Amino acid sequence: MPHKPPLGPQTRLCMSLAARPGIFGTRFHNYLYERLGLDFVYKAFTTTDLPAAIGGVRALGIRGCAISMPFKEQVIPLLDGLEDSAAAIDSVNTIVNDDGRLTGYNTDYTAIVQSLDDAGVSPAMPFLLRGSGGMAKAVAAALRHRGHQQGSIIARNAAAGQALAGLYGFDWHPDLTGRTAPLLINVTPLGMAGPDADVLAFPSALIAAAEVVFDVVALPVETPLVVAARQAGKRCISGAEVAVLQAVEQFALYTGVRPSAELMAEAAAHARQG
Incomplete structure (x- = not known):
């Protein structure tokens, strides 16, 4: 199994924003980082100040941010652009940060x-x-x-x-x-x-x-x-199948790595134990 580097200055942060943060995404993404030896860490957050939170994503170089209710539409004016999946329904569940440019996606769709x-x-x-x-x-x-x-x-x-x-x-x-x-x-x-x-x-x-x-x-x-x-x-x-598929799409957008079906199933089983 690849060795995951210890947390350090080069470690990239991915996160989620939700009114009621859950455990599935945190466990799913961190399990895959560990198994694939990727220098990433994932943390769930909530906020009462969405503009400030998205400003933090941009300013701190946070690579990716999952967006849950009630922020999926509220976040759109704070972004630099929408990918087709988000533009089709005016709803964002994923933000990708490319050197300060924030693009919204919808991996649910x-x-x-x-x-x-x-x-x-x-x-x-x-x-x-x-x-x-x-x-x-x-x-x-x-x-x-x-x-x-x-x-x-x-x-x-x-x-x-x-x-x-x-x-x-x-x-x-x-x-x-x-x-x-x-x-x-x-x-x-x-x-x-x-x-x-x-x-x-x-x-x-x-x-x-x-x-x-x-x-x-x-x-x-x-x-x-x-x-x-x-x-x-x-x-x-x-819905469990959809949840895994959308999480894998987020993972690939953030890291550029697409896990195998077997590893995906392992990560999903691990995440559901939480």
């Missing part, structure tokens, strides 16, 4: 496109997308990018649901009544660890009628929706 491609999801497949928040926007944009034309945004928030549907040319409905589709996508907290941990995001009848089920919830790895879909013999895309 690219990971979603890759996940749908890897699962063999046809662009002709109609969908039901439940949710209307920032991640729902990334999914809807990815679907439009892939050529999907038939689909519905399911959201109780009429303003947000109609805005998202209108932005990408899809339908909006306030609930699932009378709806069915071969592709089901959950982009709500239903099934996420916490008060909604046991809630099934789509009824069993809709799961039985579907071909592919995609749950963007990353924790737990096996959400009730994923478990039900696997038991029904459906093709599944899990």
